[in-house]
């Protein structure tokens with residue numbers, strides 16, 4: 084049995100007392116989010132109220148999930164902590180390092196050959212330290228977690244920003260950096276700022292062409308990529324309970340795209356059905372006994388404006404299918420005529436080259452079955468595919484069952500490529516072009532979550548639009564971005580006009596799920612004898628050495644780069660081909676900030692080296708400063724570090740000698756990751772001071788020796804002509820985080836505490 088029913092029963096047995104205590108303290112009815120948060124306090128029973136958006140709180144998560152790209156660094160760090168076993172149930176999932184090219188069988192074989200060193204490392208570390216291991220091809224982490232580990236009322240962290248997917252099964256599941264996961268694996272508390280709460284009331288009912296994906300595309304339009312920052316989004320209302328559990332997963336999954344801490348839904352019959360269908364009847368039985376604690380109190384959902392910091396209402400009956408993009412997931416357009424106009428005005432290619440269905444967001448049995456109903460109509464109505472189609476099933480269980488039920492066969496008849504049960508094109512692991520940088524301008528539609536430039540195929544000219552699986556299938560068949568399957572006709576091979584009927588599908592497989600080998604390897608009970616090998620000459624893996632503290636004196640620092648506009652973790656630490664170096668800090672640091680746009684020349688990876696006056700790549704310039712013993716700073720714009728949870732985006736600048744990252748605003752996970760690595764992550768008190776920073780500046784921190792919670796820091800920028808500006812900088816470090824800074828990193832502090 085993969086999941087731990089005793090652990091879940093123990094969570095439930097504590098819940099009644101803790102929820103009642105929290106309700107008494109708060110003095111009013113509770114949301115689901117509060118119930119889960121207050122019942123997972125590190126100190127056990129709640130003894131005080133926490134202020135949303137302000138108080139840092141220590142939590143005790145029930146589980147950890149890691150994917151292969153982030154697990155390498157997380158486990159390398161855990162190995163340094165000197166513990167014999169992980170302290171809470173943990174799993175590792177091999178899904179990111181598998182390229183999509185020719186189809187599942189060949190691609191998986193290729194991945195197993197080129198990444199064998201990494202997979203073997205992850206397997207042996209997992210075996211040694213009591214971690215469940217999901218082999219390459221077993222599935223995408225979040226779909227596998229939903230099928231096997233997520234449970235209503237639980238709290239999970241994962242080293243991937245779409246860990247939030249498990250909210251579809253009523254969890255508070257949060258994406259963290261590897262360093263946070265290491266804390267919890269090592270038996271320490273996990274700290275989080277008590278989130279604000281956004282309530283989304285779903286009225287009406289989804290029907291016809293509208294899918295759960297459209298709900299989150301609409302929410303993204305309303306809240307934008309920054310709107311969920313620091314908040315848990317809690318969905319409720321009749322529209323929520325009428326939706327499938329995996330549909331709820333889709334909505335929670337893309338909560339990452341609005342910057343939300345996580346999203347969740349209250350326990351209901353759809354979750355019970357899903358638990359029973361995925362062989363977890365005992366969890367459903369246990370959850371039914373504490374049902375009232377696994378959803379918000381009635382009064383909260385009746386008068387939500389009194390209990391949430393913000394409330395949004397969406398009538399699902401009125402919602403239509405949307406296409407979000409290109410290049411950002413919050414730019415919504417209704418399918419059809421609105422897209423015709425917008426595409427023309429913005430010069431987005433109308434012709435669609437590819438439709439891609441899958442990713443952790445939309446790769447459930449229901450997703451594949453609904454999309455296949457459109458594919459079947461294309462076959463029945465004599466339509467020919469106008470674009471290419473690719474499918475990534477979410478797990479081997481979904482793939483096996485969908486294959487058994489003839490769903491994959493329908494796609495194959497349309498010449499679709501069935502890729503591995505893995506991330507593939509969602510993370511730049513798509514061998515679409517031999518030279519992506521010079522590839523042509525084109526449009527694609529996919530059911531994934533992210534659509535930043537280059538995300539899918541490395542081509543900056545690919546315009547990626549996000550849609551539901553059924554709309555993706557219809558648009559891929561029609562080959563036009565502005566195709567509206569509700570109103571538009573297509574001409575079939577006999578020259579006849581035909582139209583699609585509404586999609587149909589199954590929430591769960593009518594004949595039940597089936598799988599021969601789900602790809603899971605349980606760890607040995609006592610793994611102390613298991614040897615973990617890392618070659619000193621490896622290009623892919625490198626054992627870590629602790630960071631030296633930066634210290635309380637930063638003087639004469641130079642500007643490494645002033646980034647302009649969007650600077651996501653993809654810009655800071657690019658994915659795609661760089662994924663192969665995730666376990667080798669020095670090698671992967673050669674991608675540090677190479678995607679960030681230099682505010683002084685609008686170019687990427689082209690910054691001034693003040694020592695020579697020459698311009699060069701960011702990593703090389705940073706290495707030159709480091710070699711000269713000069714600390715550097717990075718300056719950035721709004722929502723700096725949005726995107727994934729990868730701590731490499733913090734570790735690389737740290738490794739290359741960056742002492743401080745100063746921005747207009749941060750994405751939460753990245754800000755925490757900077758703190759974990761013992762760096763300064765600061766924000767301008769006055770955003771306009773961003774403009775005071777000049778290319779040739781030298782920086783002195785004037786009061787770093789007084790670094791303390793709630794006390795701004797002061798930076799002196801000395802310009803080339805000798806003039807100076809004094810800039811006030813905010814920070815969100817609490818006392819414990821300042822201790823991380825003082826020790827050089829959070830891990831240094833853990834080690835010190837282990838020894839003492």
Ligand code: F3S
Nearest residue numbers: 245442443506509510
């Ligand atoms: Fe993988 Fe894309 Fe999800 S990279 S984990 S499928 S967001």
